[in-house]
Amino acid sequence: MSDDKPTAENPWPVRTVANKVAMWINRLGAVWVEGQVTKVNLRQGMAKQFMDLRDPAVNMTVAMRVPTRLLADLRLSDGDRVVVHGKLNYYTERGSLSLEVDEIRAVGVGELLVRIEMLRKLLEAEGLFDPRRKRRPPFLPNRIGLITGRASAAEHDVQVNALARWPQARFLVVNVPVQGPNAVPEIVPALARLDADPEVDVIVLARGGGSLEDLLPFSDETLCRAVARCRTPVLSAIGHEPDTPLVDYVADVRCSTPTDAGKRVVPDVAEELHRVSQMRERARRALRGWVDRERQGLTSLRSRPALSDPHGPLRRRAEDLDQWRERGRRAIRNRLDSEHAALVSTTARLTTLGPAATLARGYAVVQVAGDGVLRSAADAPVGTHLRVRLADGAVHAVVERVGEVGDLGGVGGVGEGGGGD
CATH class of the missing domain: 2.40.50.140 (Nucleic acid-binding proteins)
Structure with missing residues (x-):
């Protein structure tokens, strides 16, 4: 060679x-x-x-x-x-x-359980069981992907219970072997096909009860990782309540039985209608209560004086204004009268005390020409020209003799008489 x-x-x-x-x-x-x-x-x-x-x-x-x-x-x-x-x-x-x-x-069963437990710990350590990565299924899916055995009781239970709750529910059923050597190789591509379908909003993986060996494909590592990779929420409905294959831990929602999956994948139309009726009644009561409160508030506002008699405050303010105007007018009039009386009194005093009144009583003001008022006889020697101011005019005189007090012959002659100077 x-x-x-x-x-x-x-x-x-x-x-x-x-x-x-x-x-x-x-x-x-x-x-x-x-x-x-x-x-x-x-x-x-x-x-x-x-x-x-x-x-x-x-x-x-x-x-x-x-x-x-x-x-x-x-x-x-x-x-x-x-x-x-x-x-x-x-x-x-x-x-x-x-x-x-x-x-x-x-x-044997014991060895299978040990290997399943080892795989469970491995997947848990990788975070495939973490609740934070699980997605909530939609409230009302557009289309439900169902992976189950052909003409199986699980398929019947899921569809009958779902349609009883929501008659308009739509299914896309993929029939595959659910036990035996061909189960996992056919379930995995079916899961990928439904996950890629844009109309499928949720996937249900369903199988009836069976022995540990019968349910063994649903604890397979390849299937568990395929479920974890799905972007579409997956509901696991494998076996009965005590059965817990590993895919139950990885799926977004674990259903105890296929019947439970049919009840959880869609809402109950009767319950939803009842809930809508309750919400409508609550909304009606809330609206009625709100209207009543607003009506009471409006009535309370309308009963207030400012709204029940809007012209009353204006009239009262007008009356107050008239009163203040009249009081102001009286105060001004009284002040003017008081000032006028004071002015008359002051004028009378000035008139009484003034030089003109004194002159009217027979007195005269003697002025030395060019030197002001004559205050002493000594300031008017003989020959001094004098101006004598009387009440109705003034006369000019010349001093001829200066005498003592009581001597009436003091003035020698009278000059010109006249008034108004």
Whole structure:
């Protein structure tokens, strides 16, 4: 066998490629493998039985050759979980691969529970169970995606209960196997298809009750992660109330049964109508109460004097204004009368005390020409020209003699008489 790298000019024959593949597979040696057995069809009288070992998460199988003696104490059926030990053989003549089994063990319930618990802790640690990542389903979905078994009781229960609550509910049903080796490989793409449909607002994953082995696909890691990736809210309705597969923890809403899912996926039209009637009645009472309060407030405002007799305050203010005007007028008149009387009294006093009144009583004011009023006889020597002011005029005189008090011959002659000077 040549180890040279093949080229277009020097290609390997088919036998060389087949032998190299067989050589590399032989290097793998014996391995332990876990999976689900399928195509279990035991034939009597055969030294070896042929069946397939399938990966429950993906659509991938490998053929097995199991000695009949190893199956004597096992009652295998399609979908059973097993752990096998064997060596892979590549048959170069047919180009096929098979697993030559020398030991096979059925996975018991206890082992399944342990593995489910380990997976539960792993998914919980990754946050797939966190309530904060769960989405609330819509109040009234436009269309409900339903993944369930064909013509199953779960499909009937979901649809009947949902339509009884909301007759206009619309469903998009995808029928898939819900147990066995084909369950997960068909549920996952169905889930992705409904999640991509813009008309689907919520997805219900439903299955009736069953044993732990029957419900095992709904604790599969691949399915749990597919549910966690969905952008559409997912309702899990698997089995009965005590059944809690891992998909219940990952789903946005866990329903105890498919019947419960039918009741929770849509509202009850009778309850909603009753609630609308209650809200309408509450709104009516609230509006009536508000109108009554406003009417009472308006009546209270209208009963106030300012609104019941709007001209009354104006009239009262006008009367007050007239009173103040009259009081002002009387006060001014009294003040004028008082001032006028005071002025008359002062005028009378001035008239009585003034020089004109004195002159009218016979007195006279003697002035020395050019020197003011004559206050002493000594200031008017003989020959002094005097001006004598009387009540009705003034006369001029010349001093001829100066006498003592009581002597009436003091003035020698009279000058010109006249008045008004």
